[in-house]
Amino acid sequence: MQKNIILAGVGGQGILSIAAVIDWAALHEGLNIRQAEVHGMSQRGGAVQSHLRIADHELFADLIALGTADLILSVEPLEALRYLPWLAPGGHVVTALEPFVNMPGYPPMEEILAELGKAGRPVQVHAAEIAREAGSARASNMVMLGAGAPFTGIAPEKLEAGIEALFGAKGRDIVDINIRAFRKGLELSNT
């Protein structure tokens, strides 16, 4: 088993909490993990990505080779497109639909959707709206994790256990909101 996952977004959107849940679950499954992330200048509103690799055999590189990502999971639609060169044939794109516009020249949404459409059948998620239904717009990350979950190679219950473990310190309410958000995302991909 080996999965190469690219998590994409904008600095400050919190893709690392998605990574942390997958990491936690993979570690508890006894899998090997390499998860490269971006710290430093780009965290100030720049494009950020995390290369996450999990496998039941030894992994060497921290970075994913071009054309070998099983999943691009993006919390921002334009950012999903930025990493298409990494997508494997038959790989999946799962992206949130809320644009984050903090630079000039942001393309119109229909052009983004048209480009996304060329990448197989991307799972498109109104993440913020669904997260609000779950109890807090801040849980949109967990909506996205849920939507991407079937492509991570890790069972959803294991990921939920990861959410429990990572959000546990913030209290039961926060855990419940995030689990609800996760399940709503998961439903989208399973139907």
Add this chain to the structure above:
Amino acid sequence: MNRQLLLGAEAVAQGALDAGISGVYAYPGTPSTEITEYIQRSKAARAGAVRSSWSANEKTAYEAALGMSYAGKRSLVCMKHVGLNVAADAFINSAITGVNGGLVLAVADDPSMHSSQNEQDSRVYGRFAMVPVLEPASQQELYDTMFHAFGLSEAMRLPVIVRMTTRLSHSRAGVEQRAASGQNPLNAEYAPERFVLMPHNARVQYRHLLDLQPKLEELSEASFLNRMVEGSGPVGVIAFGIGYNYAMEARTAHGLDCRVLKIGQYPLPRRMVDELFAACSEVLVVEEGYPVYEELFRGYFGSPKVRGRMDGALPRTGELTTDLLASALGVELPETAAVPGIVVNRPPELCKGCGHRDMFDAINIAVREHADHHVFSDIGCYTLGALPPYSAIHTCVDMGASITMAKGAADAGLRPAVCVIGDSTFTHSGMTGLLDAVNDRSPVTVVIADNDTTAMTGGQHSSATGSKLVEICIGLGVEASHIRTIVPLRKNLEENIAVLREEFAYDGVSVVIAQRDCVEKAAKEKRRAAATGQ
């Protein structure tokens, strides 16, 4: 479960703690910051009274670490690659004095310049100082290496470099911990013949350092960080540091069987290198950084056998990848999708609500009233003021250079000579430059952007902020009437422009302190307060 998920930087920290350090000394710098932050958060470190607060700069950090080592204890000193330029005087000379307690320098290089002004390779410093350099390839190896590094440092009585690069420092993997060692007892010995580097001592010590070199090479031959991955075929690979990872990934993914010599400890294990070169008609040299050893293998007259960054087999600059290695090893890679043309760049920017935004608004208006409106600046979040919509600064070279470059330009006749420097950068390397300006009565206006933290690296404690900055400036001889404090807020714009105007017009040294807390720092404190129920 005895595996923890750690960043490479954190593996260094945990390894150093378990190897029994009594202190870590550091100045923040991407990608090295997380080492010290991890130790600052560690309960085990607190229980063991491991000192860990931030130093004013890399030189003071290195010297304090050397002092701790002099007193017999193990010390870790951490910095980014360019930080070692600042600490170089102390570092190079500590190879001559040698050490008592183990002294390990963890230095993180930044090939591809993700957050740096160059991609200099710290292994060159290791060769320059003639001390062992360790370059692990994985997070687990980093952890294990820390025990080895401190042992080696004490056995050879030399400082030891552990070098890593961005990709390893900022990538997580499962790391297995082993039993921790206790700290060394206090044991300061009088050894002026080693530590007083007057020429008669230094000559003896330098000779000793040279005499140690064959022993260091022998240790490399036996190191767990150096090993041969057997294979066949005419092409062999010598892979340094995490170059090994990409070579092995390409080898596995594309079913290659080339020999791979993994190097993680220097000086080079000559016998192992000779063996590879004897077995292969072509050797690909894979280095995550400068082609330091490739150049050595080629020699002045060149060798047709050697391939690497210098003949275009691999690119001359930037980080390596599995794809680059595969291509260099002759693999035809399939076409992959292109980035759609509509995807525009998303550069970093100053945070919404950041005080630097209002500071630059005021500076831009005041300075552009002059025909010459150069603004010298420095390294920090405010460097983002170079980008639109502000385009407010015109230089950023090295820590502290804003003040001294403004001074030099003022000496050349440039008026006004304006510079912008952060609070932490000012105490790192700006104060001495300000003293130069005072002594020379150079007409400069120094704007200190005081956001009460070292923001760009994630909000570390800054050595001097607020009233302490004012006192420092007075102490350095700036006239009190020309030390002005402003609050960079939208509503104060006119007032702030007026202050800047006055000080730009002043024919002497003036300091304008733009004081407003970092918004990220404020948010962090709020979150912390909420979490602790205060």
